[in-house]
Amino acid sequence: MWSRPAWNPYATFDTGTASSHSQAVQGTATNYLRGPAKYSKLSSEEQSLVGAARWPDDAPGLNISNKSNTQDNKRYCKSLYKTSRIAGGSIASGKINSFNDLWQKATQWRLSRIPSGDASKGDFAAARMPNTRFVTSLRRPYHSVIERVRNHPDAETELYEGEYFNGIEVKVYRQYGAISGETIPMTTVSAAVDDNAISAGLRNLPKDKRQQVRESMAASHPNMITHTDAEYVQTIKDHLESLYLQAIDPSLEKHEALELIARLHWWAASAAPDKRGSAAKAEFAARSIASAHGIEMPPFRHGIVPDIEAMLRSESQFLSDYPNFLSAPHFEDR
Numbered sequence: 001m002w003s004r005p006a007w008n009p010y011a012t013f014d015t016g017t018a019s020s021h022s023q024a025v026q027g028t029a030t031n032y033l034r035g036p037a038k039y040s041k042l043s044s045e046e047q048s049l050v051g052a053a054r055w056p057d058d059a060p061g062l063n064i065s066n067k068s069n070t071q072d073n074k075r076y077c078k079s080l081y082k083t084s085r086i087a088g089g090s091i092a093s094g095k096i097n098s099f100n101d102l103w104q105k106a107t108q109w110r111l112s113r114i115p116s117g118d119a120s121k122g123d124f125a126a127a128r129m130p131n132t133r134f135v136t137s138l139r140r141p142y143h144s145v146i147e148r149v150r151n152h153p154d155a156e157t158e159l160y161e162g163e164y165f166n167g168i169e170v171k172v173y174r175q176y177g178a179i180s181g182e183t184i185p186m187t188t189v190s191a192a193v194d195d196n197a198i199s200a201g202l203r204n205l206p207k208d209k210r211q212q213v214r215e216s217m218a219a220s221h222p223n224m225i226t227h228t229d230a231e232y233v234q235t236i237k238d239h240l241e242s243l244y245l246q247a248i249d250p251s252l253e254k255h256e257a258l259e260l261i262a263r264l265h266w267w268a269a270s271a272a273p274d275k276r277g278s279a280a281k282a283e284f285a286a287r288s289i290a291s292a293h294g295i296e297m298p299p300f301r302h303g304i305v306p307d308i309e310a311m312l313r314s315e316s317q318f319l320s321d322y323p324n325f326l327s328a329p330h331f332e333d334r
Helices: 004-012 071-092 099-112 121-125 144-150 195-203 207-216 230-247 254-271 278-292 306-311 315-325
Strands: 135-137 156-159 169-179 182-192 224-226
Touching: 071 099, 071 278, 099 121, 099 230, 099 278, 144 169, 144 182, 169 230, 169 254, 182 195, 182 230, 182 254, 182 306, 230 254, 254 278, 254 306, 254 315, 278 306, 306 315
Parallel strands: none
Antiparallel strands: 135 224, 156 169, 169 182, 182 224
16 A cells, blocks of 8 residues: 555645535544535636546647647547546445446446447447457557657567568567466557668568558557457456455545555556547546545646556556646645
8 A cells, every 4th residue: 555645646636525415424434435526626627638638749839649629629528527427426326336337337428429420439339359469559649659668667679570570679668467466468568769670661661562551550560559468358357346346445545545546547548458448438437436535636637648658657656656647736725
């Protein structure tokens, strides 16, 4: 467990006025979860940033990747904020009593934000299956990850093995988790050490292959996130159920609840259990549990995309850094 001082930044979180459902207070603990604060202390602007992918600037003063200021994104974020608060109330009242139930609520919400005619909609409700490789290419908006992997203190230099760029030097960060003493291999993030090596590799390809590789950035490309093998997803889901039951204990002090919320966020984001939407669902779950405790989590800071931060860190490092991911300093006097 973290010591209390490790969570001093969270002292700025506002727990607001408790919701109106019945409570029995005993000392500093309650027999019931407080539920969402009756009156939100987040401004309309802050609510419109909850759940936004606030990508780092592409260059000084230039951010093409960050879409958080668009009206569509603001509506999306306000919807996440409001619906996760409702889910927090359902957790507090006992209507959501498992992590799977909460994940399903998150999935229902995410599906509600997708037009019915969108051909990809089904992927947002589909779990990943074993024996399938699941990757995310480090194209825009993920391109900022490339330099981070190159400079990652735990990344190893290796020779890439692949169809098109075999033998070029890459930096590889391999993430591991631990459950009941068992080591779980999780996310692998790789990036070419030198962009020129990729350019040279493309020039050496037959002309009919060059554009295909450029456009697809398929699994044969070295700049890639390879997600946790679906073989381990059920083990991780079982672990998330255990963490969830711990996280909804009403006797937890705030810093203890937030530690468990951070753990849940790390495991759910790093596992990426569904074909699409796992990052948003993981954040929805984290915020819902916080709301159940009466805690209003502010948006994540500009430059922080929480699922990327999870995949580039060990569990312990993510827990240590989590308070600083949130734009919380101005909450102190509320």
